[in-house]
Amino acid sequence: MLQYAAIVLIMLGLYGLLTQRNIIKIIISLNILEIGLNLFIVSVGFVTDGLAPIFTSINNSNHLLFVDPLPQALVLTAIVIGVGTTALGLALAKKIYQKYGTFEIDEMGEE
Amino acid sequence: MKNFLALLLTLFLGFLIVATLGNNNFFPAYGDVDVTTRVSQKYIDRNVNGGSEEVIYGQATNLESGPANTITAIVADYRSFDTLGEVTVLFVSSLGVALLLGGAKQKRLELNFKPNFMLKVGSRALFGIILMTGVYIAIHGHLTPGGGFPGGTMIASSVLLLYLADDEFRAKLKGFKMLESAAGSAYVLIGLAGLIFGGYFLVNLLDNGVLGNLLSAGMIPIIYVLIGLKVGSEISGIIDNFLTEEGV
Amino acid sequence: MSAILLIVVPLLAAFVSILFKKASSYILLIVSFASVVTLNYVPLEVINIGGFTAPYGINLVLDNYSLIGLYIVDSMFFLVIALNCIKFKKLSTILLVSLAGLNGLLLTGDLFNLFVFLEVSGIAAYLITTTNKKPLATFNYLVAGTVGSSLYLFGLIILYGMFGTLNMADMANEIAISGVSANALAFPFLLMFIGLGVEAKLLPFNSWAKGILLSANKLTGPMIASVYAGATLFVFGRILTTLFIYSDQLVLVLSVILIVGIIAGETMAFSSKKIRGVLLYSSIAQASLIVMLFVLGITGWATMMIIVNIVSKFIMFSIASHTNDVLGTDEIEDVQGMFLNNKTIGVAFTVAALNISGLPLFFGFIVKMNMLTDLFAKDGYFLAAVILITSVIEGIYYMRLILKLWFTDKIAPKIKFEFSFQYVVTILAVLLIVFGLYASPVIALNDEVEDTIVYEGGIQ
Numbered sequence: 001m002l003q004y005a006a007i008v009l010i011m012l013g014l015y016g017l018l019t020q021r022n023i024i025k026i027i028i029s030l031n032i033l034e035i036g037l038n039l040f041i042v043s044v045g046f047v048t049d050g051l052a053p054i055f056t057s058i059n060n061s062n063h064l065l066f067v068d069p070l071p072q073a074l075v076l077t078a079i080v081i082g083v084g085t086t087a088l089g090l091a092l093a094k095k096i097y098q099k100y101g102t103f104e105i106d107e108m109g110e111e
Numbered sequence: 112m113k114n115f116l117a118l119l120l121t122l123f124l125g126f127l128i129v130a131t132l133g134n135n136n137f138f139p140a141y142g143d144v145d146v147t148t149r150v151s152q153k154y155i156d157r158n159v160n161g162g163s164e165e166v167i168y169g170q171a172t173n174l175e176s177g178p179a180n181t182i183t184a185i186v187a188d189y190r191s192f193d194t195l196g197e198v199t200v201l202f203v204s205s206l207g208v209a210l211l212l213g214g215a216k217q218k219r220l221e222l223n224f225k226p227n228f229m230l231k232v233g234s235r236a237l238f239g240i241i242l243m244t245g246v247y248i249a250i251h252g253h254l255t256p257g258g259g260f261p262g263g264t265m266i267a268s269s270v271l272l273l274y275l276a277d278d279e280f281r282a283k284l285k286g287f288k289m290l291e292s293a294a295g296s297a298y299v300l301i302g303l304a305g306l307i308f309g310g311y312f313l314v315n316l317l318d319n320g321v322l323g324n325l326l327s328a329g330m331i332p333i334i335y336v337l338i339g340l341k342v343g344s345e346i347s348g349i350i351d352n353f354l355t356e357e358g359v
Numbered sequence: 360m361s362a363i364l365l366i367v368v369p370l371l372a373a374f375v376s377i378l379f380k381k382a383s384s385y386i387l388l389i390v391s392f393a394s395v396v397t398l399n400y401v402p403l404e405v406i407n408i409g410g411f412t413a414p415y416g417i418n419l420v421l422d423n424y425s426l427i428g429l430y431i432v433d434s435m436f437f438l439v440i441a442l443n444c445i446k447f448k449k450l451s452t453i454l455l456v457s458l459a460g461l462n463g464l465l466l467t468g469d470l471f472n473l474f475v476f477l478e479v480s481g482i483a484a485y486l487i488t489t490t491n492k493k494p495l496a497t498f499n500y501l502v503a504g505t506v507g508s509s510l511y512l513f514g515l516i517i518l519y520g521m522f523g524t525l526n527m528a529d530m531a532n533e534i535a536i537s538g539v540s541a542n543a544l545a546f547p548f549l550l551m552f553i554g555l556g557v558e559a560k561l562l563p564f565n566s567w568a569k570g571i572l573l574s575a576n577k578l579t580g581p582m583i584a585s586v587y588a589g590a591t592l593f594v595f596g597r598i599l600t601t602l603f604i605y606s607d608q609l610v611l612v613l614s615v616i617l618i619v620g621i622i623a624g625e626t627m628a629f630s631s632k633k634i635r636g637v638l639l640y641s642s643i644a645q646a647s648l649i650v651m652l653f654v655l656g657i658t659g660w661a662t663m664m665i666i667v668n669i670v671s672k673f674i675m676f677s678i679a680s681h682t683n684d685v686l687g688t689d690e691i692e693d694v695q696g697m698f699l700n701n702k703t704i705g706v707a708f709t710v711a712a713l714n715i716s717g718l719p720l721f722f723g724f725i726v727k728m729n730m731l732t733d734l735f736a737k738d739g740y741f742l743a744a745v746i747l748i749t750s751v752i753e754g755i756y757y758m759r760l761i762l763k764l765w766f767t768d769k770i771a772p773k774i775k776f777e778f779s780f781q782y783v784v785t786i787l788a789v790l791l792i793v794f795g796l797y798a799s800p801v802i803a804l805n806d807e808v809e810d811t812i813v814y815e816g817g818i819q
Binding site for chain 3: 077
């Protein structure tokens with residue numbers, strides 16, 4: 001179920017990237033694509049009835065059944081990289097607005 | 112017409128992905144994963160380099176990797192090179208935003224609303240609470256979920272609160288730049304110290320302590336605090352660059 | 360001397376240099392020069408980071424292939440910096456991070472680490488292209504690069520779900536012993552191919568290249584078209600040979616994409632009116648050709664082809680961008696005869712162009728000849744025919760370009776090239792001629808590379 005939702009989000013992001021002509025909407029579609037991808041990565045590591053991989057006073061031994069911790073670590077990195085790219089994209093959007101006065105690609109005549 | 116074609120293409124791609132993954136015998140169904148066949152089992156057992164200690168909360172001492180939070184052990188110990196790359200990505204992004212939007216003289220952006228006095232005063236109180244939460248999460252990264260990255264972002268969000276609540280507030284950017292540079296260099300220098308004294312880059316040099324205590328896991332809390340400070344100062348710098356414009 | 364210093368020292372220099380703004384360009388020069396020098400002293404080894412053996416930790420692989428890649432990319436990087444650093448002082452920190460990212464790309468042996476370094480060098484590249492002053496083109500580059508990396512990560516995660524490891528050598532091992540059919544692997548491999556192909560400018564994923572390179576300046580042109588293109592192709596080569604197992608469908612799909620790329624690239628170069636346009640489409644066609652050679656397993660000559668391309672495109676893009684800076688245009692009709700007043704530059708440009716088209720007496724000719732020989736040995740007749748036909752087209756448009764730039768009946772434009780620039784360009788051109796006449800070190804190098812790269816994937 002979760003994997004289907006993740007794939008739907010990825011496809012939504014791709015559809016947005018293919019059809020939208022507004023800079024801000026393109027950035028939003030890119031973010032939706034990345035969220036779907038991160039969700040998919042986490043879902044690859046899920047174990048039914050597994051516990052969160054943190055040793056606490058209740059779950060205190062390594063013989064218990066834990067979910068896979070590696071995809072979660074990968075997602076941590078991927079989220080931060082996505083944030084960096086989005087910040088740069090928005091700064092470029094502000095520069096584009098200062099130069100052309102609009103966010104619609106079709107109205108920016110000269111390239 | 113173009114929208115319809117794009118819709119068809121994405122629907123087709125979606126079905127293709129679902130069908131391929133479903134037919135793939137090696138790709139496990141959702142929830143059916145056997146962790147022991149993957150690399151992660153050794154991360155949970157903390158015996159990548161051999162060793163046969165039982166990992167018991169509150170009793171195991173000086174394990175191969177100290178944090179009680181296995182994900183922190185992966186991010187900051189086993190695969191800390193990826194974390195170094197991630198920190199670099201944020202560094203370059205914040206530098207790039209400053210390059211694109213910064214300038215010599217900047218003033219706050221003119222907005223259409225003016226916050227009132229109650230908001231300005233009340234936000235200062237809230238600022239302290241949010242800052243404390245961020246610091247707590249960054250320091251306890253080896254015991255609870257979170258760590259340096261969410262902690263640093265919360266610290267930056269407290270700065271954002273002050274920017275939104277007060278239309279004349281500007282943070283001291285010079286101090287942030289020094290903090291960012293010092294924290295980043297310290298991370299790389301810790302790694303180099305590992306290379307010189309331990310033979311490998313980013314080896315954990317301090318003792319790992321008892322699993323589950325606050326003062327455990329060697330250098331990892333220190334690394335996470337450094338990362339938290341770096342992320343906080345970088346995102347605060349980005350916020351400042353977006354909310355200012357040319358002028359005096 | 361450990362190879363990890365090649366990545367760590369530029370990073371440390373980058374973190375420190377934001378405090379010392381005035382000295383940052385000197386730091387950049389010193390560090391990039393030091394990285395070229397260090398390459399002579401590093402032993403060939405596999406480095407485990409943190410002391411954790413692969414596949415549980417990340418490892419860096421320094422073998423003959425990476426060493427050649429590092430030599431070429433770092434030397435070209437140093438040359439681009441040396442010719443440009445005075446004008447682009449504000450970018451010094453970003454260029455240091457870019458150096459660290461490129462070295463990391465070439466050294467790493469872990470697939471997720473490759474994704475991280477792809478993003479690091481990618482973000483540095485986006486910022487380098489902002490010097491073109493065309494924010495919309497940079498934005499398109501950013502979107503394309505991010506989508507490419509995301510698709511690569513998607514393919515990687517499917518592979519992790521199937522085999523449970525992230526290390527390149529370990530994953531190749533697991534694929535070999537698990538007996539999985541090549542058809543099941545085709546989909547994740549295709550995703551990874553598309554992801555890396557966006558960055559490597561393969562047609563049809565190259566929507567960003569036109570915007571960036573058609574208006575490239577002296578820093579962006581050589582950096583993106585020569586240094587970054589070379590590094591990405593080296594990485595592509597490593598993945599295509601160590602990891603991929605080819606099923607018939609996958610080879611068919613990839614061949615179609617790549618052959619379309621070669622043909623379309625050459626025809627678009629033929630009909631282009633600006634010097635930089637010709638170079639850009641030629642780069643796309645060459646990149647598709649090199650990747651096709653890697654897919655077929657002719658790894659040594661593909662590597663040599665990358666070297667030819669990097670050096671030649673550096674020379675030609677620098678000359679074309681400088682022309683544009685001085686004259687304001689690089690339309691071929693407007694700059695006719697410009698080599699009459701700049702004979703050394705003209706000779707260097709001619710040498711570089713003839714190298715790529717593969718005329719005799721040059722390095723490019725040796726590469727092309729041996730490559731075609733190997734292709735015939737592997738029964739790749741269709742591809743060899745495509746290469747021969749496109750070589751003819753290439754020869755025609757390069758000849759036409761060179762003739763127009765040397766001879767004119769109008770007044771020749773006068774452009775001043777700095778002496779250091781002429782010096783560098785001449786040395787590189789001379790190197791290209793020397794290796795064309797003395798083939799034996801080249802063939803020895805090719806054998807070294809072929810021995811190192813164990814071609815795991817075969818056409819099955």
